[in-house]
Amino acid sequence: MNKSKTDEHRYFDGVFSYTDENGEARISAPATTHRVISYEQTEAYKREQAAEKWRRGRQPSFTATRMRNIHEVYDALTTAQCGYLMRLQCSVDYVTGRLVNSDKSAMSYADMRKELGLARKKSTFSEFLSACKRNDIITEKDGEHFVNQRYHFRGAFTDPYVVKAYTTKVKHVYREVKAADIGLMYRMLPYVHYDLNALCDNPYEDDPNKIRWFNRKSLAEAIGVDPATLGRRLPKMKFGDEYVIARIKVGGKEKYTFNPNVFYRKDTKPSDDLIAMFNTKEA
DNA sequence: TCTCACGGTTAGCAAACTCC
DNA sequence: GGAGTTTGCTAACCGTGAGA
Numbered sequence: 674m675n676k677s678k679t680d681e682h683r684y685f686d687g688v689f690s691y692t693d694e695n696g697e698a699r700i701s702a703p704a705t706t707h708r709v710i711s712y713e714q715t716e717a718y719k720r721e722q723a724a725e726k727w728r729r730g731r732q733p734s735f736t737a738t739r740m741r742n743i744h745e746v747y748d749a750l751t752t753a754q755c756g757y758l759m760r761l762q763c764s765v766d767y768v769t770g771r772l773v774n775s776d777k778s779a780m781s782y783a784d785m786r787k788e789l790g791l792a793r794k795k796s797t798f799s800e801f802l803s804a805c806k807r808n809d810i811i812t813e814k815d816g817e818h819f820v821n822q823r824y825h826f827r828g829a830f831t832d833p834y835v836v837k838a839y840t841t842k843v844k845h846v847y848r849e850v851k852a853a854d855i856g857l858m859y860r861m862l863p864y865v866h867y868d869l870n871a872l873c874d875n876p877y878e879d880d881p882n883k884i885r886w887f888n889r890k891s892l893a894e895a896i897g898v899d900p901a902t903l904g905r906r907l908p909k910m911k912f913g914d915e916y917v918i919a920r921i922k923v924g925g926k927e928k929y930t931f932n933p934n935v936f937y938r939k940d941t942k943p944s945d946d947l948i949a950m951f952n953t954k955e956a
Numbered sequence: 957t958c959t960c961a962c963g964g965t966t967a968g969c970a971a972a973c974t975c976c
Numbered sequence: 977g978g979a980g981t982t983t984g985c986t987a988a989c990c991g992t993g994a995g996a
Contacts, residue, residue, distance in 0.1 A: 751990075753991085791991095797990080797992075799958075851965095851966095853965090889981080899968050902966080902968075904982065905967090905982090906966095927980085927981095
């Protein structure tokens with residue numbers, strides 16, 4: 674071994690560890706039996722293993738929304754009707770998009786009305802359903818109803834331009850807020866950033882420094898409401914103690930981020946930073 | 957499933973207020 | 977001082993219930 678070493682030599686399993694003349698810790702080992710892996714590589718591997726474990730584990734049930742198509746839906750439906758659709762899509766079946774009850778039987782009109790809390794509001798429901806049918810958002814065949822998979826579906830996907838909605842959370846939110854509020858959330862779905870869950874003008878941007886975050890005015894413009902309306906409605910968009918949208922203030926600038934427990938794009942577990950952002954427990 | 961009338965709710969506007 | 981936010985008022989919209 675042609676290198677100068679200090680007196681601190683340690684040897685184990687063919688590996689020398691020592692401190693060189695500059696005081697830097699070094700390791701030397703035969704290339705036939707060992708290879709060099711950086712701490713960064715090790716950490717990356719651990720992260721990937723954790724992500725894979727999360728993917729293989731029992732993930733919360735979700736439905737998928739195609740970000741690039743749903744403008745066709747909210748252009749055709751009222752805000753409240755978008756909220757009804759958001760809730761109803763929690764009941765779509767895998768593969769077919771058929772609307773089903775928990776026992777997998779096809780949903781009847783009465784089942785849908787019950788699910789939407791419109792059991793006693795027949796005209797509201799029929800207006801919603803006819804608007805959906807008129808615009809091919811929901812179709813009917815042999816007495817069964819199907820959500821158009823151009824907009825919503827359940828199951829595996831490869832399309833990166835998809836937002837997942839966790840059904841348990843959506844149902845919980847639906848119980849606690851108005852359908853119109855969920856409709857507002859629905860209008861925000863095309864603007865969810867892949868990495869950060871941020872609401873921004875360029876949700877497909879890879880470089881975090883180039884993300885154009887929405888402020889209240891630009892978010893209101895994007896979803897077609899008044900900024901004052903957003904100011905009034907956002908604090909009401911919560912379930913239990915948890916909020917659906919975080920308002921982050923950096924200096925004087927306000928930004929918005931979706932709760933990853935409700936809407937999320939990535940296939941991996943949300944980061945701890947993102948989870949912590951929605952923890953509102955006080956000291 | 958549709959229509960209609962009515963009442964309640966919401967969104968938009970503008971003014972006041974707050975914060976940087 | 978200016979930009980952004982909140983608040984009060986009001987018109988428009990939406991949901992409701994009854995009836996067909």
